[in-house]
Amino acid sequence: MAFGRRKKSKAEDAAVETAAETAGETSTAETGSASDSGDAVQAPAAGGPYDLSERPSEEGYVDLGALRIAASQGLQLRLEVEEKTQRVVAVTLDLEGSSLQLQAFAAPRSETLWDDIREQIGTSVGSQGGTVDELTGTFGTELLAKVPAQAQDGSKGYRVARFVGVDGPRWFLRGVFGGPAAMNPDAAGPLEEVFRNVVVVRGEQPLPPRDLLQLRLPRDASPLPRAKDTAKPAAPERGPEITTIG
Known part of the structure; x- marks a missing residue:
């Protein structure tokens, strides 16, 4: 497994920005804590993603703090760093030409977030001239978002992102599949397995x-040297696939 680190820039893919924004990355207006009353949200169904209580061992996992990722042959891992605060805000996994961005959020003990977040994603994508289809997929209700974009040859197209969400006990895990995995079930298989084995701490x-x-x-990885970060522009990041219209 390879590691990398990059700054989160203003040029972040539109669909991925939508995910962070609607999931409440910068929102602290709501109040709540681990002591919320009411019936607790149950752990995800068998098959993962998992709560730490279900898989406490670190063996075979890469420890990223709030997330543990099962090591896998060919899997490349990049941490998204917010330039202003220098905090790590997301992890992106690349495998076999597709990508999966992960973010984990605190959640109330007795409420779920995914229903509300899906609605917000739809509103945000619609405001950008895009469309959202709600589908039943591997991890329950999912969203397939298409946002207008321009292909490299100048033709009109759209970016495609597949949003999945899992409500766990006091946490919510959001994943965004990009590239072939956003649209092709066969291509999605390897990264779906990675998502299924994520452990949330x-x-x-x-x-x-x-x-x-x-x-x-x-713990066993070092940040990329800052000198190399500024020596030459980083290679363009893969966003959700651009599909040409017509």
Whole structure:
């Protein structure tokens, strides 16, 4: 498994920006904590993603703080760093030409977030002239978003992103599939397996709902040297696939 780190730029893919925005990356207006009353949200169904209580061992996993990723042959891992705060805000996994961006958020003990977040994603994508289809997929109700974009040859097209969400006990995990995995079930298989084996480490500290759970570099990995970051522009990041219209 390869590691990388990059700054989160203003040129972030539109569909992925929508995911972060609607999931409440910067929202702290709501209040709540681990002591919320009511019936607790149950752990995800068998098959994952998992809560730490279900898979406490670190063996075979890359520890990123709030998320543990099962090591897999050929899997490349990049941490998204917010330039202003220098905090890690997301992890992107690349495998066999497709990508999967992951973010984990705090959630109320007795409420789920995915229904509300799906509605917000639809509104945000619509405001950009895009469309959203709600589908039943591998992880339950999913969204397939298409946002207008221009292909490299100048022709009109759209970017495609597949949004999945899992409500766990006091956490919410959001994934965005890009590239062939956004549209092709066969291409999605390997990254779906990665998503299925993710372990979320919520922690015991009280947090407002939708606050990002803290990510960090693996203990045995070092940040890329800053000099190399500025020596030449980074290679363009793969976003959700651009599909030409007509």
